[in-house]
Amino acid sequence: MHEFGIADAILAKTLEISAANGGASVERVQVLVGGLRQLVPEMLEFAFNALAAETAARGAALDVELAPVRVVCRNCEHAFEPDDLFWTCPVCGTCGANAVTGDELILKSVTLADVAPETASARPEPSGEKGR
Numbered sequence: 001m002h003e004f005g006i007a008d009a010i011l012a013k014t015l016e017i018s019a020a021n022g023g024a025s026v027e028r029v030q031v032l033v034g035g036l037r038q039l040v041p042e043m044l045e046f047a048f049n050a051l052a053a054e055t056a057a058r059g060a061a062l063d064v065e066l067a068p069v070r071v072v073c074r075n076c077e078h079a080f081e082p083d084d085l086f087w088t089c090p091v092c093g094t095c096g097a098n099a100v101t102g103d104e105l106i107l108k109s110v111t112l113a114d115v116a117p118e119t120a121s122a123r124p125e126p127s128g129e130k131g132r
């Protein structure tokens with residue numbers, strides 16, 4: 001399933017940020033995903049929550065924003081956002097434009113719980129996990 005690979009990439013980056021902040025737990029993650037990736041936001045949230053279950057991002061809210069696909073006509077170079085599957089140019093009617101955006105996967109923001117690093121050692125969670 002496509003969404004799990006993307007969720008995994010988002011989670012890896014999120015946990016990096018968490019680790020750089022003393023392993024603070026993650027409250028919210030905002031991502032921008034290009035429309036070309038053809039994913040279902042609900043599926044991505046589901047996959048993210050499943051993968052995050054054992055991590056500092058457990059229970060974090062995932063906000064998925066879909067970025068529009070933008071293409072450029074091969075004939076007249078008009079840039080537009082296609083609203084059909086054929087990417088028909090609204091100016092000259094040519095099919096099959098070139099995609100310029102829509103393949104993004106951007107981690108827009110990660111909100112961490114307001115945990116002071118000093119109190120982290122008092123928590124029962126093991127903190128000795130080593131990186132690769």
Ligand SMILES: [Zn+2]
Pocket residue numbers: 073074075076077078089090091092093094
């Ligand atoms: Zn055109």
